[in-house]
Ligand SMILES: Cc1cc2nc3c(=O)[nH]c(=O)nc-3n(C[C@H](O)[C@H](O)[C@H](O)COP(=O)(O)O)c2cc1C
Ligand code: SF4
């Protein structure tokens with residue numbers, strides 16, 4: 001459990017909002033003053049956020065975390081925009097696979113990380129990690145390691161006897177990989193090695209790797225929620241992004257890749273996001289297939 005320091009100041013007027021809002025029922029009002037009578041087991045910061053007197057302080061955040069460099073924020077407003085604008089942004093985000101040869105500044109990348117961590121995290125553990133490659137050369141070097149992994153995998157998958165043997169032994173993954181991905185990966189590798197064409201990271205000038213430390217209660221979920229925040233914020237900043245699942249898979253299978261990036265072995269990477277200025281903007285928002293909802297009555 002995250003240990004949290006909670007202080008209640010003199011401004012408290014005993015309104016009791018903290019008593020009701022605290023999911024751990026950690027507050028009691030005695031003689032018109034709130035006191036901490038229980039254990040802060042959720043570490044959610046909701047008491048401080050809801051107290052109308054701003055009487056509660058917690059050590060769950062640092063004031064400078066949300067000082068942004070690339071934009072200014074109006075004083076806190078509970079409704080940041082219309083729903084229609086929000087959905088427009090969500091639909092405008094498409095995966096970018098054609099980037100300009102233009103770097104993304106560290107200020108912008110830092111702001112994106114700050115925006116990422118507005119995401120919820122299991123037990124508010126905030127054990128997510130962000131590793132950033134901010135230059136094209138670094139992205140190419142990372143890509144070379146991923147390409148080398150798939151080159152090895154393709155060589156294995158070419159062996160028909162091995163695929164069949166593994167399948168008979170109840171391990172059909174290599175055979176499935178061969179059927180589904182071998183051809184397109186082979187093509188991508190030929191382009192990478194022979195024509196310097198980047199089918200993996202699509203010419204991006206930056207990559208953000210989002211992971212989580214093992215102490216997190218829901219590491220994958222935390223990292224992926226932070227990821228989506230980055231995708232949306234980047235879209236709003238005029239940046240293109242694309243998730244690269246092939247890189248995540250390679251890093252899970254070959255731990256040396258993570259070591260060469262100097263990312264501690266204890267962390268697990270759950271998303272690899274390419275970023276850069278897009279070569280063109282999409283004229284049509286995201287379309288999706290019809291979805292059937294399973295209403296449970
Ligand atoms: C988990 C995940 C992994 C993905 N991996 C890749 C990838 O390796 N390479 C790639 O070009 N796109 C990748 N994508 C992007 C998807 O292809 C894309 O999101 C999907 O086609 C929908 O298109 P849109 O993002 O433009 O709306 C991935 C997306 C997700 C959610
Ligand atoms: S919400 Fe704030 S003002 Fe109200 S009782 Fe709790 S600490 Fe006091």
Ligand code: SF4
Pocket residue numbers: 004006021022023024025026039040041042043044045046047048058
């Ligand atoms: S941080 Fe959350 S769980 Fe802890 S005391 Fe405040 S409201 Fe309760």
